[in-house]
Amino acid sequence: MTVMASRRPSTSTSAAAPARRLTPFVVLETTAVLAGMANGITMVAFPWLVLETTGDATATATIAAVTALPLLLSMLFTGVVVDRLGRRPVAIVSDVLSMLSVVLVPVLAMTVGLQYGLLLLVAALGAVFDPAGVTARETMLPEAARTAGLSLERANGLHDGAYNVAFLIGPGLGGILVATVGTTTTFWATAAAFALSALLMGCTRMPGGARVRHHDQHGLLKATGEGLAFLWRDRLLRTMAILGALLVGVWLPVEGVVLPYIFNEADQPGRLGLLITAMSAGGVVGALLYAAWGSRLPRRWAFVGSLILCAVPCVGLALMPAYPVMLLMGVLTGVFFGAVSPVNNLALQNRTPERLRGRVVGAMGSSAYAAGPLGYLVAGPLVDAWGPQPVLLLMTGSLLLVSIASAFLPSLALLDAPPVPGTAGHPDHLVVGPDARLVEAELAAHLADEPQRAA
Numbered sequence: 001m002t003v004m005a006s007r008r009p010s011t012s013t014s015a016a017a018p019a020r021r022l023t024p025f026v027v028l029e030t031t032a033v034l035a036g037m038a039n040g041i042t043m044v045a046f047p048w049l050v051l052e053t054t055g056d057a058t059a060t061a062t063i064a065a066v067t068a069l070p071l072l073l074s075m076l077f078t079g080v081v082v083d084r085l086g087r088r089p090v091a092i093v094s095d096v097l098s099m100l101s102v103v104l105v106p107v108l109a110m111t112v113g114l115q116y117g118l119l120l121l122v123a124a125l126g127a128v129f130d131p132a133g134v135t136a137r138e139t140m141l142p143e144a145a146r147t148a149g150l151s152l153e154r155a156n157g158l159h160d161g162a163y164n165v166a167f168l169i170g171p172g173l174g175g176i177l178v179a180t181v182g183t184t185t186t187f188w189a190t191a192a193a194f195a196l197s198a199l200l201m202g203c204t205r206m207p208g209g210a211r212v213r214h215h216d217q218h219g220l221l222k223a224t225g226e227g228l229a230f231l232w233r234d235r236l237l238r239t240m241a242i243l244g245a246l247l248v249g250v251w252l253p254v255e256g257v258v259l260p261y262i263f264n265e266a267d268q269p270g271r272l273g274l275l276i277t278a279m280s281a282g283g284v285v286g287a288l289l290y291a292a293w294g295s296r297l298p299r300r301w302a303f304v305g306s307l308i309l310c311a312v313p314c315v316g317l318a319l320m321p322a323y324p325v326m327l328l329m330g331v332l333t334g335v336f337f338g339a340v341s342p343v344n345n346l347a348l349q350n351r352t353p354e355r356l357r358g359r360v361v362g363a364m365g366s367s368a369y370a371a372g373p374l375g376y377l378v379a380g381p382l383v384d385a386w387g388p389q390p391v392l393l394l395m396t397g398s399l400l401l402v403s404i405a406s407a408f409l410p411s412l413a414l415l416d417a418p419p420v421p422g423t424a425g426h427p428d429h430l431v432v433g434p435d436a437r438l439v440e441a442e443l444a445a446h447l448a449d450e451p452q453r454a455a
Contacts, residue, residue, distance in 0.1 A: 101126045
């Protein structure tokens with residue numbers, strides 16, 4: 001493979017190495033915390049609001065399932081928007097629109113009241129706007145890490161740790177606010193977090209935040225299809241996407257329906273928030289451990305081991321032990337999950353060309369969210385028919401089975417393969433213009449040869 005070497009920009013050997021700039025990376029992670037914290041508050045407050053309004057677990061599950069369609073479509077197409085319009089502008093606009101969508105809850109409560117149809121509309125708006133910000137921040141991460149002098153292993157661990165910090169603060173704060181100031185007033189805190197995130201990103205010059213300079217001229221549908229086609233052709237990314245969809249389809253209804261129903265019956269919103277906070281606290285520890293030690297571990301077995309080990313305490317949680325033991329199970333779940341998201345991000349960064357990064361991030365996210373509606377539509381009626389604990393046992397047991405099955409997937413061996421030329425993980429990933437197409441052709445040939453090399 002010599003194409004990349006022949007096209008590297010010439011540099012003087014006497015040129016000084018670029019100075020490290022920590023500010024972009026710190027701001028990127030701060031905005032991730034703020035936006036994630038806002039979503040963490042909503043994770044507790046919104047299901048609680050629906051249950052207060054309807055008293056029906058099926059209604060809560062249905063609203064989550066219905067809003068999953070705009071969430072899926074937004075996540076699917078937002079990658080092209082990020083590549084075309086620019087990562088930083090999209091992150092700012094996404095946070096502003098998310099802020100406006102959550103402000104609607106207290107405004108409607110003070111004016112026309114909160115009927116079920118209006119709650120459905122608010123949830124749908126939030127589902128449309130938020131994924132763009134997540135995708136934009138994800139695509140800016142490699143350049144921000146490189147500017148800060150961080151390896152991708154460490155940067156991904158810290159990035160996942162930042163999201164866990166957000167969900168460490170957000171759900172606990174959401175439970176406290178619901179219990180003290182009321183459910184609708186809680187949404188003002190969510191709006192403030194989104195507003196501050198947009199302000200910080202707007203005041204910072206981000207490397208890799210502009211639109212992709214060598215983007216194609218295809219329409220939205222064709223460009224999105226190109227990202228989906230690349231995702232499907234790559235054996236590793238296809239496996240990771242399918243596996244992620246199965247895991248999200250099982251776990252999302254647990255957090256969004258089953259656990260809220262259990263604690264709503266007991267009238268204990270604070271305990272729900274504290275349990276989710278315990279999971280996130282463990283997640284912070286696990287992500288930071290991976291950031292510190294991840295480069296020394298085989299990625300495949302770090303990923304598989306994390307999946308299996310985090311599923312075991314989930315099953316323990318479903319046995320409904322005493323609340324302190326539930327908190328311990330929550331912490332262990334988070335700790336053992338530590339390597340999953342960073343390794344998933346590394347796989348995408350090491351195998352996706354610069355030109356397609358935004359849309360492949362979006363496609364990976366949409367494949368996970370696609371499983372959400374099925375999980376919600378199954379969980380809600382089952383909770384009403386069987387009660388929450390049997391459903392919790394069924395779903396966490398399924399999570400454990402999927403995690404064990406991942407150990408037997410041969411394509412995950414590619415997690416330990418070196419970065420492909422032309423990707424964010426490769427030293428020459430910044431090649432742009434006409435040469436980028438040649439690099440991408442080399443990448444396609446490299447991926448096509450993988451089955452023969454493996455054999």
